[in-house]
Amino acid sequence: DQQVKQNSPSLSVQEGRISILNCDYTNSMFDYFLWYKKYPAEGPTFLISISSIKDKNEDGRFTVFLNKSAKHLSLHIVPSQPGDSAVYFCAATGGGSNYKLTFGKGTLLTVNP
Amino acid sequence: SQTIHQWPATLVQPVGSPLSLECTVEGTSNPNLYWYRQAAGRGLQLLFYSVGIGQISSEVPQNLSASRPQDRQFILSSKKLLLSDSGFYLCAWSPKYEQYFGPGTRLTVT
Secondary structure (H helix, E strand, O other): OOOEEOOOOEEEEEOOOOEEEEEEEOOOOOOEEEEEEEOOOOOOEEEEEEEOOOOEEEEOOEEEEEEOOOOEEEEEEOOOOHHHOEEEEEEEEOOOOOOOOEEOOOEEEEEEO | OOEEEEEOOEEEEOOOOOEEEEEEEEOOOOOEEEEEEEOOOOOEEEEEEEEEOOEEEEOOOOOEEEEEEEOOEEEEEEOOOOHHHOEEEEEEEEOOOOOEEOOOEEEEEO
16 A cells, blocks of 8 residues: 555656656655655665645745645646756655655656756 | 775675675764665665664564674674675764765675
């Protein structure tokens, strides 16, 4: 049972345009959501997060939107840069003492110059 | 600032041989620690997590084991490797919600 889904395995965007990465979840106990960026042969890097009490969080070029009723979140990157080309993972947690994360399978973003 | 180390970076081992991967964290105390595996073309699978010294929780049945002998040290082991153990192994630590990952170990079982 895949509780966090990233339905687009890949996305291609032109440099300077907006990249929108989507993520859906099924577990209504999730209350904190995160996005990670991963380059090949490296560990994922934490990008941005959002609590379920908010519907938007912004950090520079990165904005995460949360729609709790639709159990959907998205990551917007504006403007997209070639260095943003990587695999992006969505993750969610319901907290608890272990703060376990459930990850989606990732979306490969390619930003073309 | 906090730093997480993993070694070795790459490892090639024959089937049936033992395994020991080590992860250490600097600059924090009593972190939650996690071991993940990323198989080729797949997402991140949580293998083990630990909320304290000697406390290990396993997420999936397998021939791997984990130990936390010290507060900031997390070890992944196997007595006999299988071909299916090949993958990219990642250690992570967290103070609370966000997890911070190490550089990973590429394990190839031949």
